[in-house]
Amino acid sequence: MLNVENLHVSYGGIRALKGVSLRVDAGEIVTIIGANGAGKSTLLNAVTGFLKPAAGTISFKGKPLSRRPDLIVRDGICHVPEGRLVFANLSVENNLAMGAYLRNDKKAVAGDLEKVFALFPRLKERCKQSAGTLSGGEQQMLAMGRALMTDGELVLMDEPSLGLAPLLVQTVFEIIGEIHKLGKTILLVEQNAFRALSVADRAYVLEQGRIVKEGKASDVAADPAVRDAYLGAESKAGG
Amino acid sequence: MAQFLQQMVNGLSIGSVYALMAVGYSLVYSVMNFSNFAHGGVIMFGAYFGFFGITLLKLPFPAAFVLAFVGTAILAVLIERIAYKPLRERKAPFLYFIISAMGASIFLENIIIATIGPTFRTYPDVFGRSSIALGPVAVGRLDLIMFAVSAVCLTGLVLFVEKTRMGRAIQASAYNMKAAALMGVNTDRVVMIVFAIGGMLAGIAGVFFGMKYTVYPQIGNITTKSFVAAVFGGLGSLPGAVLGSILLGIIETLVAGYLSSQFRDLIAFVILIGVLVFRPTGIMGKTTEDKA
Numbered sequence: 001m002l003n004v005e006n007l008h009v010s011y012g013g014i015r016a017l018k019g020v021s022l023r024v025d026a027g028e029i030v031t032i033i034g035a036n037g038a039g040k041s042t043l044l045n046a047v048t049g050f051l052k053p054a055a056g057t058i059s060f061k062g063k064p065l066s067r068r069p070d071l072i073v074r075d076g077i078c079h080v081p082e083g084r085l086v087f088a089n090l091s092v093e094n095n096l097a098m099g100a101y102l103r104n105d106k107k108a109v110a111g112d113l114e115k116v117f118a119l120f121p122r123l124k125e126r127c128k129q130s131a132g133t134l135s136g137g138e139q140q141m142l143a144m145g146r147a148l149m150t151d152g153e154l155v156l157m158d159e160p161s162l163g164l165a166p167l168l169v170q171t172v173f174e175i176i177g178e179i180h181k182l183g184k185t186i187l188l189v190e191q192n193a194f195r196a197l198s199v200a201d202r203a204y205v206l207e208q209g210r211i212v213k214e215g216k217a218s219d220v221a222a223d224p225a226v227r228d229a230y231l232g233a234e235s236k237a238g239g
Numbered sequence: 240m241a242q243f244l245q246q247m248v249n250g251l252s253i254g255s256v257y258a259l260m261a262v263g264y265s266l267v268y269s270v271m272n273f274s275n276f277a278h279g280g281v282i283m284f285g286a287y288f289g290f291f292g293i294t295l296l297k298l299p300f301p302a303a304f305v306l307a308f309v310g311t312a313i314l315a316v317l318i319e320r321i322a323y324k325p326l327r328e329r330k331a332p333f334l335y336f337i338i339s340a341m342g343a344s345i346f347l348e349n350i351i352i353a354t355i356g357p358t359f360r361t362y363p364d365v366f367g368r369s370s371i372a373l374g375p376v377a378v379g380r381l382d383l384i385m386f387a388v389s390a391v392c393l394t395g396l397v398l399f400v401e402k403t404r405m406g407r408a409i410q411a412s413a414y415n416m417k418a419a420a421l422m423g424v425n426t427d428r429v430v431m432i433v434f435a436i437g438g439m440l441a442g443i444a445g446v447f448f449g450m451k452y453t454v455y456p457q458i459g460n461i462t463t464k465s466f467v468a469a470v471f472g473g474l475g476s477l478p479g480a481v482l483g484s485i486l487l488g489i490i491e492t493l494v495a496g497y498l499s500s501q502f503r504d505l506i507a508f509v510i511l512i513g514v515l516v517f518r519p520t521g522i523m524g525k526t527t528e529d530k531a
Contacts, residue, residue, distance in 0.1 A: 048421065073423035085418035087411045098411050101404065102423035150423060 007056035034206035078152030088132030099149025254488020255389035260465030263437030279459025280347030285445025308442035315438025473521030
């Protein structure tokens with residue numbers, strides 16, 4: 001579904017990606033793990049059109065990626081950005097309506113809204129409330145719900161568990177599984193490698209702008225080098 | 240009491256025109272996060288478009304009025320495309336935008352001085368000088384029309400921003416451009432629409448100021464006041480801009496009526512500084528957290 005070939009991206013004068021190739025097939029959950037500054041967010045921002053590649057190609061459903069972020073959304077890629085970026089000045093309801101900005105099929109939009117509320121009952125309770133008054137976890141749910149409202153087939157998630165309490169981290173990963181069950185393909189970028197690998201089908205390890213390892217998530221999780229570098233204490237504690 | 244009411248009515252009328260200018264300022268600020276100092280130039284062009292529409296083209300007032308605000312809407316969009324868009328694309332710091340805005344403002348003022356000349360011109364008397372009695376208060380026809388048209392425009396703007404899909408996209412972009420683009424909003428088009436609306440309202444304000452006072456190349460300096468009003472109400476907030484403008488208009492006419500018109504601007508600016516010292520975000524200022 002998504003094909004990235006030999007991607008080079010410079011960001012702020014630094015070559016953040018140096019020849020990254022990866023693919024995400026329809027129906028998969030693929031995760032990219034890596035340390036802070038490895039280039040994970042740069043990769044997602046290139047896929048959503050905010051950063052222009054210096055070299056390499058990105059294609060989606062067999063066609064070259066559109067050039068502008070709004071056209072990429074129209075093509076069917078949605079993005080739950082790092083830091084959530086919910087519209088704090090709008091109500092929860094209007095945040096979700098923004099997700100359906102490009103859609104005119106009122107019936108389908110109403111149906112998707114029901115699905116989002118089923119997934120996040122808390123959002124339904126807080127429908128009229130301003131998004132700025134939500135807690136961090138609720139904002140993360142809103143950011144996910146809003147992305148689902150775009151009806152994109154491929155959902156990019158950038159550090160969805162960042163800054164959340166451990167209990168909520170658990171919830172967020174359960175929700176990622178639920179979203180997958182709705183038929184979405186997911187590309188997940190996470191620092192919490194242990195959780196990400198446990199939910200994903202396949203994984204890529206990104207180090208200093210290069211893919212250093214790829215494979216089935218369970219194989220990557222079992223790799224001694226990966227365990228040393230990314231899983232550390234958590235893998236021991238979590239088994 | 241009658242005098243007080245009279246001053247309130249005058250203040251409301253002038254304040255509503257300040258509001259037309261202030262909301263344009265505020266809209267651009269809320270989306271782009273910089274003060275568009277070229278706004279005054281657009282207002283000045285509106286005053287000239289209306290003036291020449293009536294005198295040179297011999298248009299009836301409504302047609303000249305439409306010519307003025309359509310002209311300024313186009314002008315504002317052109318300024319954005321030429322002076323700001325290249326900076327946006329390079330993600331330039333906001334200081335560059337302000338410098339570019341000042342350049343555009345100086346350019347607009349001087350192109351009028353160079354071509355039409357620096358003389359003051361007076362609009363022909365369109366509405367008549369007689370006033371309408373509302374109880375103890377006499378309201379000039381022009382004041383009444385100014386207030387009515389401004390009220391209609393401001394209500395229309397609020398409905399547009401609150402109730403339409405594009406209005407919601409403007410609010411979303413004002414909070415965070417990137418997040419709005421992730422929803423499929425063409426943020427470049429949002430910027431264009433915001434400038435077109437701001438320019439349109441500036442043109443309307445320009446015609447009214449030209450009619451109330453005179454038309455001259457520096458008439459745009461009056462935007463300093465709408466800027467004060469926008470900051471006073473809270474930059475980036477539309478209701479704040481309207482409230483700040485009405486308050487400023489009323490304060491001005493009260494000071495002019497009871498003290499002296501010499502003190503009018505002095506006191507208005509002292510109040511501005513006071514507001515900024517005690518409430519830096521203005522009366523209804525937007526929070527700028529998370530704004531890149």
